[in-house]
Amino acid sequence: MPRRDRRFRYGPYVEGPDPLAPPFDLRSAMDEIGRDVMEGASPRSALQELLRRGAGERRGLDELTREVWQRRSRLQRDNRLDGTLQQVRELLQRAMDAERDSLGRDDSEDARFREMQLDALPSDTGGAVRELDSYDWRSADAREAYQEIRDLLGREMLDQRFAGMKQAMENATPQDVERIREMLTDLNRLLAAHAQGQDTAQQFAEFMRRHGDFFPEGPQSTDELVDLLAQRSAAAQRMLNSMTAEQRAELMELSQQAFGDPRLAEQLAQLDAQLQGLRPGEDWDGDGRFRGDNPLGMGEATRAMEELGQLDALAEQLSQSYPGARMEDIDLEALGRHLGDRARVDAQALADLQRELERDGLFTRAADGSLQLSPKALRRLGESALRDVVDRMGARRGERETRRSGAAGEVTGATRPWAFGDTEPWSVSRTMLNAQLRRAGGDPRALDVTDVEIVETEQRSRAAVALLVDTSWSMVMDGRWVPMKRTALALHQLISTRFRGDDLKLITFGPYAREVELGELIGLEGTWEKGTNLHHALILAGQHLRRQPDAQPVVLVVTDGEPTSHLEPDGSMYFDWPPSRETITATVAELDRLMAVKPAVTFFKLGEDPRLAAFIDDVARRCGGRVVAPTLDGLGAEVVSDYLRNRR
Structure with missing residues (x-):
């Protein structure tokens, strides 16, 4: 707070959570x-x-x-919900004790007759209160207690449906009660007209002019008024539903004594019926079992039921x-x-x-x-995956991510506009010239990304890369599914941003093999299917490499099982376990055909299957390839490192 000497005091923020707290990352x-x-x-x-x-x-x-x-x-x-009933019982007992004490000091026959009347009262509280409606009290204290019962019942019934009414009617006069009854009469007329589809705008305005002080919420239309009242009326009904049958009957009988005027209860019953007809979608049939020790009055219980509904x-x-x-x-x-x-x-x-x-x-x-x-989300995931891979490569080789000069080619002297993923140096003179020309056209910005031009380099070599990933059920079952996808993400991100001239093809192989886009691979769900069809995957890889005879061919195979299926000449899939001689023969033959384009081949062996190890060692020797047995955490780093090694 500022003081007269213009100094300030600072303290912790106490109005709730810190508004300057960092948002989600x-x-x-x-x-x-x-x-x-x-x-x-x-x-x-x-x-x-x-x-x-x-x-x-x-x-x-x-x-x-x-x-x-x-x-x-x-x-x-x-x-618990019987707070009003408990208060009524206590007030009734107080009235009875005061009246009996007064009659006990009187020896007249009239006093004895009155005692007999009190002894003959019904045992239930509601019946006793009803019978005493016409009783002529001798004791002023008893009369006051009985009147308090009537006032309490009236206040509680109104408090159930109109906010703040209990306090407003604390010391209600007959004139106050009559004004309430008039308000209820006008309200029921308004709702009846609304239910018949009449235009009630003028009637509503007149109603609010006369009785608006009963509705501090300030509804602006008949519909808003109905919504407001229906919520509380439905909560009051749920409160009754939550009581025992005896409590409910007792309370309904007592309601006739509200303010000593049964017309009030009749008007409220009519109001509830109209509201239920206008808003049948409210929860009128629900209940809530209260089992505590704190007794709630009718208004408090209704608010508790309303809170339950809101919760x-x-x-x-x-x-x-x-x-x-x-x-x-x-x-x-x-x-x-x-x-x-x-x-x-x-x-x-x-x-x-x-x-x-x-x-x-x-x-x-x-x-x-x-x-x-989206593609943008895939790029972000790829950045994260590649960052993890680079960190692992750096930890293993004592390096961090570097941008070595000449990695993308030799300078040609030409320039071109910058595009996302470019790592070549800026052409400062061309960039500043573009900015000056743009400002001369009326754009006041000092520098814009569209101004940037980079030094063009001559691509020294390009690669055609086929990443073959095993999608058989064992990859899911043994926890290799996500590392495989993150590996594909990292390699795709590296090629699309640092080696954009290279052509990466993602090929999955389970019972069959197929070429997939990155987004399709990332969203691929593991399914239980029999077959590891490396034969089909090598066919697709060969087609990709032969389409680009001028590129350096690279084949990367990630698998955790030996081939168990192959394609028949008619295109059908043949499966057998253990692997049949036909499957092994078909796979090796396709690998031999692939060697015609002289690719660099690396097998990434996952797991400890000795049969897989023996098969991969044999085919790697046959094609002059390499075998890498990475950990799951190191799979991405090994694949990326091998790609970079083959590319160099």
């Missing part, structure tokens, strides 16, 4: 989503899983839902399990009211995260409406 969030997608989850379910878990210090939807259910359970565990709605919103669910569906105001500001801030941060991920172009929608990772 989008890159970290994208890595988590990518990991789940590579494990077989759809992009939508991976995003939902991230929102359920939360990130960093921000709680996820699961934790917030758990707190909602804890709040709900605590509300039911600590309270149920919050739990459904937080579950995000219904069709078309969005984080924007969560009622942040209600969440903060029930769980505190920190919960509201955490939910808001999750909604902001979802919005930023979608706004950042990390997801696209397919023709069928499903969510898919």
Whole structure:
């Protein structure tokens, strides 16, 4: 706060969570989503899983839902609904004791007759209060206690349906009660006209002019008024449903004594019936079992039921399990009211995260409406995978990521506009000239990315690369699925950004082999299918390499099992286990045909299968290739290193 001498005092922020707290890390969030997608989850379910878990210090939807259910359970565990009945019983007992004490000091026959009347009262509280309606009290204290019963019942019944009415009617006069009855009469007329489809705008305005002080919420139309009242009326009905049959009957009988005017109860019953007809979608049949020791009055019990309904709605919103669910569906105001500001801030941060991920172009929608990772998201995942690979390569060889001069070719003297992924040096003179020309055209910016030109280099060599990855069920079962995908990501990222002249083909092989795009491979789900068809994969690899006779051919094979299937001449798949002689013969023959283009071949052997080791050693000697047995964590580094070695 500023002082007169213009100095300031500083202290901790106490109005809730720190507004300057760092937001979610989008890159970290994208890595988590990518990991789940590579494990077989759809992009939508991976995003939902991230929102359920939360990130960093921000709680996820699961934790917030758990707190909602804890709040709900605590509300039911600590309270019970018969508070009004208990208060009425206590007031009735006080009235009876005061009246009997007064009659006991009187020796007249009239006093004895009155005692007999009191002794003959029904045993239930509601019946006793009803019978005493016409009783002429001798004791002023007893008369006051009985009147308090009537006033209490009236206040509680109004408090069930109109906010703050209990306090407003604390010392109600007959004129106040009559004004309430008039308001209810006008309200029922308004709702009846609305139910008949009449235009009630003028009638509503007149109603609010006369009775607007009963509605501090300030509804602006008949529909808003109906929504407001229906929620509380439905909560009042759920409260009655939650009581025992005896309690319910007793309370209904007592309601006739509200303010000593049965017309009030009739008007409220008519109001409830109209609201139920106008808003049948409200929960009129639900209940909630309260089992605590704290007695709630009718108004308090209705608010407790209303809170239970709001907590149920919050739990459904937080579950995000219904069709078309969005984080924007969560009622942040209600969440903060029930769980505190920190919960509201955490939910808001999750909604902001979802919005930023979608706004950042990390997801696209397919023709069928499903969510898919965008090329931008795949680039980010590739950057992360390649960074991990480079870190491992640096740790192993004592190096970190470097940009060595001449890696992309020799300078030709020409320049060209910069494109994403270029690593060549800038042409400073051309860049500054472009900026000056743009500013001369009226653009005030000093420098723009479109101004940048880079020094053109002559490509010394290019490679045609075929990465063959095993997608048989054993890769999933033994935890090799995600490392395989991250390896493909890292190699694809390296080639697309640092060696853009190279042509990478991703080929998967299970029962059959097929060429796939990166996004398809990343989203590929593991399925239980028999067959490791390396024969078919080598056929596709040969087709890719033969299409580019001027490129250096490189073949990288990642597998954890020996071939167990091959293609027959008619295109059908043949499977046998252990591998048949025909499968081995077909695979080796295809490898021999592939050697006509003189590729550099490397086999990456995963697992400790001795039969696989023997087969790979034999074929590697036959084709002059290499065999690498990496760990799962080191697979990406080994594949990238081998690609760079072969390229050099």
